[in-house]
Amino acid sequence: MSERIGVVGAGILGLAVARELARSRGAEVTVLDKEPGVAVHQTGRNSGVVHAGIYYPPGSLKARLCREGVGLLREYCAEHALPYDEVGKLVIAANRGERAALRGLAERARANGVPDVAEVDALGLREIEPHAVGVGAVHSPHTAIADFAAVARRLAADVTELGGSVKLRHPVTALRESGDTVRVLAGGERFAFDRLVSCAGLGTDAVARMAGRAGDVRIVPFRGEYFALAGAAKSLVRGLIYPVPDPRYPFLGVHLTRRIDGEVLVGPNAVMALAYEGYSWRRIRPADLRRILTFPGTARLAAEHWRTGVREVYGSLAKRAFLAAARRYVPELTGGDLVRTSGGVRAQAVRRDGSLVDDFVIDVHGRVALIRNAPSPAATSSLAIARHIAKAVP
Ligand SMILES: Cc1cc2nc3c(=O)[nH]c(=O)nc-3n(C[C@H](O)[C@H](O)[C@H](O)COP(=O)(O)OP(=O)(O)OC[C@H]3O[C@@H](n4cnc5c(N)ncnc54)[C@H](O)[C@@H]3O)c2cc1C
Numbered sequence: 001m002s003e004r005i006g007v008v009g010a011g012i013l014g015l016a017v018a019r020e021l022a023r024s025r026g027a028e029v030t031v032l033d034k035e036p037g038v039a040v041h042q043t044g045r046n047s048g049v050v051h052a053g054i055y056y057p058p059g060s061l062k063a064r065l066c067r068e069g070v071g072l073l074r075e076y077c078a079e080h081a082l083p084y085d086e087v088g089k090l091v092i093a094a095n096r097g098e099r100a101a102l103r104g105l106a107e108r109a110r111a112n113g114v115p116d117v118a119e120v121d122a123l124g125l126r127e128i129e130p131h132a133v134g135v136g137a138v139h140s141p142h143t144a145i146a147d148f149a150a151v152a153r154r155l156a157a158d159v160t161e162l163g164g165s166v167k168l169r170h171p172v173t174a175l176r177e178s179g180d181t182v183r184v185l186a187g188g189e190r191f192a193f194d195r196l197v198s199c200a201g202l203g204t205d206a207v208a209r210m211a212g213r214a215g216d217v218r219i220v221p222f223r224g225e226y227f228a229l230a231g232a233a234k235s236l237v238r239g240l241i242y243p244v245p246d247p248r249y250p251f252l253g254v255h256l257t258r259r260i261d262g263e264v265l266v267g268p269n270a271v272m273a274l275a276y277e278g279y280s281w282r283r284i285r286p287a288d289l290r291r292i293l294t295f296p297g298t299a300r301l302a303a304e305h306w307r308t309g310v311r312e313v314y315g316s317l318a319k320r321a322f323l324a325a326a327r328r329y330v331p332e333l334t335g336g337d338l339v340r341t342s343g344g345v346r347a348q349a350v351r352r353d354g355s356l357v358d359d360f361v362i363d364v365h366g367r368v369a370l371i372r373n374a375p376s377p378a379a380t381s382s383l384a385i386a387r388h389i390a391k392a393v394p
Contacts, residue, residue: 003027005393006184006193008172008207010035011043012148012382013374014199015155015166020386021197021393022162029164030193031156032186034171034203039152041277042201043379045344046224047257047265049240050074050084050144051377054091054109054117055252061360062377063112065388069381070144076383077146080154083260087239089143090125092134094328098244099136105244106138116141131236132329143240147260148379172200175210175368182367195393197369202276202347204372205291211368217349217357218295221276221288222251224268225343227322229256233337234264241329249308249356251346252376254325266326266338272302273345300354349373360385362392369393 003025007018010033018029035041050070056062077084093099102119109117118139120128125137156166170187175196177183184191198207205219229237243253251270258264272292275285292298319338327333349357349372360381361373369389378385 003195004193005029006182006191006196007031007199008196009033009199009201009203010038010152010156010166010168011041011199011201012039012152012155012379013201013371013385014197015152015159016382016386017197017199017389018164018166019155019158019162020383020390022159022164024387024390029159029162030191031159031164031166032170032172032184032191033166033168036168038156038166038168039149042344042347043152044149045342046148046376046379047255047268048145048148048259049089049257049380050146051380052089052109052114052140052143053112053377054105054114054138054140055245056108056112057358058108058111060358061388062358062381065360065381065384066377067113068387069377069384072383073146073151073380074144077151082147082150082154084144084146085260086142086144087258088128088139088141089240089242090120090129090132090137090139091242091244092125092132092137092329093244094134096135101244102136102138109138109140114140114142129238129241131332132241133331134329145240145258145260151382172207172210175207177211177367180367195367195369197371197389197393199371199374201374202345204347204370208370208372211370213363213365213368213370215363215372217351217361217372218292218297219276219347220292220295220298220301220350221273221278222270222346222348223273223278223343224270224346226265226267226341227319227338228341229264229266229333229337230339231337233333234262236330236332237264243325243329254322256326256330265341266322268343269322270346276345278345279343295350295352297350297352297354301350301356304354346375347373348375362389364392364394
């Protein structure tokens with residue numbers, strides 16, 4: 001009998017993992033998701049950027065799996081006629097103070113194997129993005145955009161073609177390891193698996209608790225809000241325009257992103273959400289909030305970064321702050337060019353001491369493997385993360 005593996009989560013990671021386990025191990029896979037469709041959460045609510053691997057510390061899982069993931073994703077999109085467009089990216093220094101950081105970024109990108117990275121001056125950057133300004137930039141011509149939700153739908157089709165199943169409206173509410181079986185209750189149905197892999201995104205802590213492995217890190221939900229450029233303003237941005245990131249945070253700062261459907265997004269900011277799936281300020285879940293706030297790491301994080309937090313909250317409430325962030329790079333933009341659009345919530349792991357977990361974390365113990373931290377660039381890296389997990393799961 002073939003190995004039976006359950007996968008929690010029909011986001012891009014769960015589906016990529018299920019497909020890889022079915023392909024490489026011949027496993028009989030069952031994907032369980034609580035939602036009525038695939039890619040409802042982070043996978044369907046992000047910037048759609050196929051990151052080239054510029055920022056991540058060389059040798060980290062993010063650096064390795066991002067580079068490997070880009071190659072696999074480009075091939076996968078070509079094979080299945082899914083959109084993939086190398087629109088290119090500029091990381092722009094707005095002033096001399098930021099300029100020093102560009103050299104370090106370019107060196108890191110080269111160390112990670114990002115192809116054709118170049119440093120350009122103020123004139124050079126305008127040749128690439130005629131409406132952008134800055135004192136210099138790092139240019140990554142192969143940074144691309146894709147439709148991660150479309151990739152997830154295709155992966156789901158692969159899973160079923162490989163004999164597996166994707167069971168939607170199946171919230172996992174209990175699981176227990178007994179002997180060599182993992183018993184799972186999902187959507188009122190009972191399942192018995194040889195192994196279970198959790199790729200539950202914002203639901204990670206709940207699954208970890210069910211597995212008896214709450215551990216020392218917790219997910220803190222960080223909402224990322226976006227505006228979209230309206231009408232003719234869309235033509236002011238050709239590809240991807242990013243600020244020099246603040247090295248203290250894993251978030252990349254408000255950027256301008258051309259999407260595969262032709263829209264241009266401005267965002268995302270990063271505000272702590274008041275529910276795991278807190279897509280707006282109005283969405284408050286007391287039970288989630290209690291869990292988030294009683295974790296010692298949350299208070300320490302807030303104490304350390306309250307100034308940035310206040311600025312981000314202001315940015316969330318005031319369109320003016322968002323416009324100012326965008327106008328640093330594209331000064332022709334005016335208030336009328338920005339219309340609010342939907343955003344996403346990042347599942348970001350935080351340690352008890354309040355520090356943000358930077359790298360991907362995959363925790364394999366017994367018959368249950370938990371992905372505990374898979375923020376950006378996990379969508380880019382999904383096919384490589386899936387290979388990594390297929391090898392890591394005994
Ligand atoms: C605003 C924003 C911008 C981003 N930009 C980029 C980008 O440009 N490029 C990039 O590479 N990455 C980006 N990311 C990160 C990327 O979207 C995520 O890393 C990736 O989508 C993670 O995929 P996932 O499958 O782990 O999570 P998800 O897509 O969130 O999937 C998790 C799934 O688990 C399900 N689930 C949870 N609990 C349960 C349960 N108990 N039972 C059953 N099902 C459950 C959920 O319903 C969900 O479908 C961004 C993320 C955000 C939020």
